[in-house]
Structures are given as C-alpha cells and as structure tokens.
Amino acid sequence: MALDRASVYSFPVLRSEYEESDDSNTRIQSQFSQFILTFRLGSSFVYRDQLQENVLIKRYCLDVDVAHLISFSEELADALATEPADKLPLLEAAAKDCARRILIPTLTSNKDTPDVPEIQVTLSSNANLTSIRDLNASNVSKLVRVPGIIIGASTLSSKATSLRIECRGCHTNLSIPISSGFSGVTLPRVCTAEKEDGAERCPLDPYFILHEQCKFIDQQVLKLQEAPDQVPVGELPRHVLLSADRYLTNRVVPGSRCTIMGIFSIYQNKGGKGPSSAVAIRTPYLRVVGIQTDVDHTAKGSAIFTEEEEQEFLEMSRNPRLYEIFANSIAPSIYGNPDIKKSIVCLLMGGSKKILPDGMKLRGDINVLLLGDPGTAKSQLLKFVEKVSPIAIYTSGKGSSAAGLTASVQRDPQSREFYLEGGAMVLGDGGVVCIDEFDKMRDEDRVAIHEAMEQQTISIAKAGITTILNARTSVLAAANPIFGRYDDMKSPGDNIDFQTTILSRFDMIFIVKDEHNQERDRTIARHVIGIHMNREQDDTSVAAEIPIEKMKRYITYCKTRCAPVLSQEAAERLSSHFVSIRKQVHKTELDSNERSSIPITVRQLEAIIRIAESLAKLTLSSVATEVHVDEAIRLFMASTMDAVSQGSTLSEEVLGQAGKIEQELSKRLPIGWTTSLATLRREMVTRKGLNASALDRALQVMARREAIQFKNQGAQIVRIGM
Numbered sequence: 001m002a003l004d005r006a007s008v009y010s011f012p013v014l015r016s017e018y019e020e021s022d023d024s025n026t027r028i029q030s031q032f033s034q035f036i037l038t039f040r041l042g043s044s045f046v047y048r049d050q051l052q053e054n055v056l057i058k059r060y061c062l063d064v065d066v067a068h069l070i071s072f073s074e075e076l077a078d079a080l081a082t083e084p085a086d087k088l089p090l091l092e093a094a095a096k097d098c099a100r101r102i103l104i105p106t107l108t109s110n111k112d113t114p115d116v117p118e119i120q121v122t123l124s125s126n127a128n129l130t131s132i133r134d135l136n137a138s139n140v141s142k143l144v145r146v147p148g149i150i151i152g153a154s155t156l157s158s159k160a161t162s163l164r165i166e167c168r169g170c171h172t173n174l175s176i177p178i179s180s181g182f183s184g185v186t187l188p189r190v191c192t193a194e195k196e197d198g199a200e201r202c203p204l205d206p207y208f209i210l211h212e213q214c215k216f217i218d219q220q221v222l223k224l225q226e227a228p229d230q231v232p233v234g235e236l237p238r239h240v241l242l243s244a245d246r247y248l249t250n251r252v253v254p255g256s257r258c259t260i261m262g263i264f265s266i267y268q269n270k271g272g273k274g275p276s277s278a279v280a281i282r283t284p285y286l287r288v289v290g291i292q293t294d295v296d297h298t299a300k301g302s303a304i305f306t307e308e309e310e311q312e313f314l315e316m317s318r319n320p321r322l323y324e325i326f327a328n329s330i331a332p333s334i335y336g337n338p339d340i341k342k343s344i345v346c347l348l349m350g351g352s353k354k355i356l357p358d359g360m361k362l363r364g365d366i367n368v369l370l371l372g373d374p375g376t377a378k379s380q381l382l383k384f385v386e387k388v389s390p391i392a393i394y395t396s397g398k399g400s401s402a403a404g405l406t407a408s409v410q411r412d413p414q415s416r417e418f419y420l421e422g423g424a425m426v427l428g429d430g431g432v433v434c435i436d437e438f439d440k441m442r443d444e445d446r447v448a449i450h451e452a453m454e455q456q457t458i459s460i461a462k463a464g465i466t467t468i469l470n471a472r473t474s475v476l477a478a479a480n481p482i483f484g485r486y487d488d489m490k491s492p493g494d495n496i497d498f499q500t501t502i503l504s505r506f507d508m509i510f511i512v513k514d515e516h517n518q519e520r521d522r523t524i525a526r527h528v529i530g531i532h533m534n535r536e537q538d539d540t541s542v543a544a545e546i547p548i549e550k551m552k553r554y555i556t557y558c559k560t561r562c563a564p565v566l567s568q569e570a571a572e573r574l575s576s577h578f579v580s581i582r583k584q585v586h587k588t589e590l591d592s593n594e595r596s597s598i599p600i601t602v603r604q605l606e607a608i609i610r611i612a613e614s615l616a617k618l619t620l621s622s623v624a625t626e627v628h629v630d631e632a633i634r635l636f637m638a639s640t641m642d643a644v645s646q647g648s649t650l651s652e653e654v655l656g657q658a659g660k661i662e663q664e665l666s667k668r669l670p671i672g673w674t675t676s677l678a679t680l681r682r683e684m685v686t687r688k689g690l691n692a693s694a695l696d697r698a699l700q701v702m703a704r705r706e707a708i709q710f711k712n713q714g715a716q717i718v719r720i721g722m
Helices: 021-038 046-056 066-072 074-082 084-103 307-317 322-328 338-349 378-388 443-447 450-454 518-532 548-561 568-592 602-618 626-649 652-668 677-687 692-704
Strands: 061-065 120-124 143-153 157-167 173-177 207-209 215-225 239-245 257-267 283-293 368-372 392-396 407-411 418-422 432-436 457-462 465-470 474-479 508-512 674-676 708-711 716-719
Touching: 021 046, 021 074, 021 084, 046 061, 046 084, 061 066, 066 074, 074 084, 074 143, 084 120, 084 257, 084 283, 143 239, 143 283, 307 548, 322 338, 322 602, 338 368, 338 378, 338 474, 338 508, 338 548, 338 602, 338 626, 368 378, 378 392, 378 432, 378 474, 378 548, 407 457, 418 465, 450 457, 508 626, 548 602, 568 602, 568 626, 602 626, 652 692, 674 677, 677 692, 677 716, 692 708
Parallel strands: 061 120, 120 283, 239 283, 368 474, 368 508, 392 432, 432 474
Antiparallel strands: 143 215, 143 257, 143 418, 157 173, 157 207, 157 215, 215 239, 257 283, 407 418, 457 465, 674 716, 708 716
C-alpha cells in the first residue's frame, strides 16, 4: 500500500474538473440552458422569447448580451471570455436543446421529436475596445472587441462543416467534423474500418469526398481597417482579416463603421511567400461572433450621452448667443472671417435629409467652397474642421486621384478575386471631407466627386464589379484663383477655373480677398504677434469659449436628436426671395454681357433651405422659422451672391470699349493671320488711348469663342475662326 512507503500520500477529496472534462462540459451546457430559459428582465424572459420567435420564423440564431451572462453567472461569462472556441459550441448546443424543449415541450424525451437545425449564437457586449495594432500573441484564442471600418468584403462561399468520405476499397462511409475559421482538414491516410481475418487491407490514401452528402454553411471573408482618426501620425492604417459565417454574412458593406466581436485566431498561410508561410509562423485573423454597426454614422459608436451631458447641452441650446459663441469658437486663433466661420458651423450641423414618397432622396449635407488669395488661412480652417468634426477626412488636391477619393478595385492575392476598397468619400460617410488645393486636381479626378456631392452615392463599374457605395458626406474645399491671386479687373468666370457643373453643387461659395487696408492690417499684425508671443490679452485672446471635445459631442448630439422642417411662413418668404435672386442674377448677366460662371439654380434654393435647417438644428429647434431663413439668406447673399456680383465691378466704359475692340479685331485680322500681343497693345493702348483692361477682356472673350488662339505663352495671337 502507498501508506507503507516513505512518501506523502494524497487522496482527491474534491472532484477535479480536469479529470472529468466531459462531465464539466455537460454541467456548463446545462448552466447555459438554465440561463437561456430562466434569465429575465422585469417580467419578460429575454432569451426564451427571442429564441421562440426566431425559430418559429425559421431564423436559427440567438443574440446574447455578455452583460446579461455576467449578471447571471460571472463564472460562466469568464469561461466564455477566456475559452470562447471551446465554450461557444456548448452555448450553441444549449440553445439547440432549449429550442427543442420550447417548441415541443411534451415530446422532449420522445425519440420522434423533429430535429431542430443548429442554432447560431451571436454575442454583443460593451466591453473595452482593443485596437487592431494592440492585438498580439497574448490575445490568441481570447474574445476581443475591435472597432474599425470595413474596407473589403468577399462574395459568399460555401464552407463544409461536416465532410462525408468513402473508402475506395471497402466502400465504408465516414463523417469528419470541421472546425470554424480558415483552418483546413486532413483526410485519414489509412482506412479505419475493421477488417475480418484474412481480408485484404485497403490501399494508402483510400478516402474520397462525397460532396453531395456534406453539410455546408455560408462563409464570408471581410477586411477590417483602423479608422483614420485612430492611426498615429506617420503610420499606415493596419488591417485584419475577418471570417464571418451563417447569419453574420452580408451584414456590412465596404465603408461601414462597425465594432467586431470575435475570437482572435491563427491559421497557416500556405499560399503566401516570405516569413508568414514558414512552418511555425501563423497568420492572425478574427472569427466573428458579433457585429455592431453604427446605426447613425455620425455617432461613431459614442452616441450614448449621460443625463448630466444632456442637461448641459439643453442649457447650451437655450443660450440666445449660442450661434455667435459657436462661430467664434471655430478656429479662434484666426482673425476675422465671421461669415466663413458661421458657414462652417452650418456645415458641421447639416440640414435634414429627406426621403420622398417616390423613393427620391434629398441630401441634408452642406458643401462650402473657399476661393481666394494665398495667406488667408483657408488651409488652417480646413485643418480645424478636421479636428472638430466627429468624422473627418483631410486630403490635398494634388495627392488625390479619382480612385483615392471614390473607391478602387483590388485583387485578393490569395483567392485572386476582385473586391472594393473605399476611398476618402466613402470613409468620410456621415462626416466632412476637407479637400485642400481643390484647383490643383486634375479635371477627370474632380469629375469623380460630382455624383458624391449631389446624389451622395458612388457608382462603380470596374472589373466586373457593378455596385453603389454610400458617400453621405459634406465637402469643404479650398482653392486659389487661376492667376494665384484674385484679379478685380476680371470677371468671376475669368478668375475661377471650375466648371459650372461643380460650382452649382456648392451651397456657399466664398471669395476671400487679401485686401490692403491699413487699419485692418494693423489689427491682424497685432493679433498674429500676440499669438506668437503667447499673450492672453482681451483683444488677442485665442481661447475658445467652447472646447473642441465639447463641440464635437454637441454636434453629435444635435445630429442624432434633431431634424428640423421649414415653417409655412418661412417657406413663403424663401420662395419669394428666390425669385428676386434669379431676377438680380439675370440683370447682372445683361449688364456684363455674359453668362454668370456661378449658376443660381434650384439647387441654390435647396441650399438656403438646408442652411436654415442647420441653424434651427444648432438650437435644437424642430421648426426652422423666419428668423433662421433670414440668417440663411444673409449668409447666402454674403457668399454665393457676392461672388456672382463680383463681375459687375467692371465699368460700363470698359465693357463698351471691349466691344469696340472686338469688332475692330474681327475686321482687321484675317483667318490664319498671326500678330504679337505687344504690337496690339502699342497700337490700341498707346496710340488710340484705349483702356488696357478693355483690350484684355476683348481678347479673352474672343479666345473663349474660339475666334483667336494664344501661342508662345500668350505673346502671339492667331486668328482661327469667326
């Protein structure tokens, strides 16, 4: 006996869970069953009712909140979080057992009970988020919750959950279960069937697959990338592969912001090259067990407000000076430009999106163009908006291609399939896209965002992929005039190098001039020097009344809680004003003898409506009143209408002289004739005493009509047509 030996004798008093793992699993499964059947909030049995409803409509899935499981049993929740790959099948088996008991309570022990299909359990939680770049070896086989943007989604493929195989020699059948994820399966090398004495042995590798008798489920491979605002400066955004199956497939599209709950797993990348395909190296991926998409993209997962916050925001909205305070808090270190800052407040708030009975959608997002001289802090305003908007993408015109702004088609290196990757307009869905150096973009790239700015979708037809992506975003663009600086002697059409099609999509167009005014220059100089010397004087204070974080939360609160509509009186005032604006534009066109390069169309009427709605949204008002409409009209007159009327600064005398010079040149220059600009200047300006700007205007009008053509960088003029 062991007692006779000179050693310590031990005897297990308590049952060890390691010794009887099968018994332990049975106990855990019964506890999961108890949780599903007995857990309730108030008087309702949450999961029993949900399971019964889903099974009756033949939707075999159950969504479990981990917080409920923690309140039921912390031990169970901990086991699920630390060993999800082992415990989740137990939970699914418990759900299947409960479904059978719920549906046919009288026949639970009967052998004739109809079989219930496998129930998929999806998990949701409010646990701490783990960034993609923070996932490491310690997270392997653990339950993690990762936020990001879906940038690629494969087509659905069928994955076998159980293989039916047959031996070539003795024709015995066998079923092999397959685990979830990317892991493969290996067929047995030798036949496992028992042979009679003297029977011939089956050959090596005898098994082949009977595909018709296998069981399959849907599987989809997704690609999750870090959100742009989570990427450190100078780093490339990282991504991770996701494997979703059954009811978790086709839940998200490229461009969706979501939070993925999954099991951090590894697989061997056999097809690749380099270190990732080595024997002991495994490639990580996430086995998805739950997807939480942001219902409202402006929320960015943080649309939960405390009671104190809501009370504070309601008090803010009642402040009669809120509009002024908010505008002054936009880039407080930049002096002046009050109307531009007010327009940015409207852009951040946005109007109300409308879906008409016939299915047509009217956008609620406001687009603003800042066009002006260098050194007027346009880029700084864009950078500030990027910081203060809940979702924002900043890009520069020269470094942006059409594919980078809309979407690109990539080929998956493993499967060789094409998939879509969203660009800036798709990733900025629900926020603001700031485009700097808008004039430096190539025309074909700028045309790519026409549809995104008005219809708020991006249609793709490339490499056999035909689809539509959402791009519900506001555009804040900054550009310089053709000559680098705005020339007052030329009309807006000669200064602005944009097509009418893109200009009509901007709700407000500001022409920002660097005017030479001694008093203003002195004030700006004092302001800039005060900032550089870190002074906190009254006249050079750069501290905003509302901090950036509070502004960001307030914008999110307004966007999620309020969708104003126009009142009847405001609508009547607006319609009568639109008619007078069109009349004013027509008069300006007649006076300058050319069509306005900045069009005033029905889009501009919708723009004023959107601005009025955004002003109402700022104060959490559900109705846009006449006061809001008056301010919206004032902002529109100070921006777009001011830009339209810039052309009327040319005097009638200059316009009259330009007409005479044009007629004289048409008579004197035969078709095909070439002359130098210097000769014309000498003759028309020096000898005849005509105005130099009148000559420039006449030549530009003729060049636009393709009557003449400039050569040698404008030094020579060739007559090419009538």
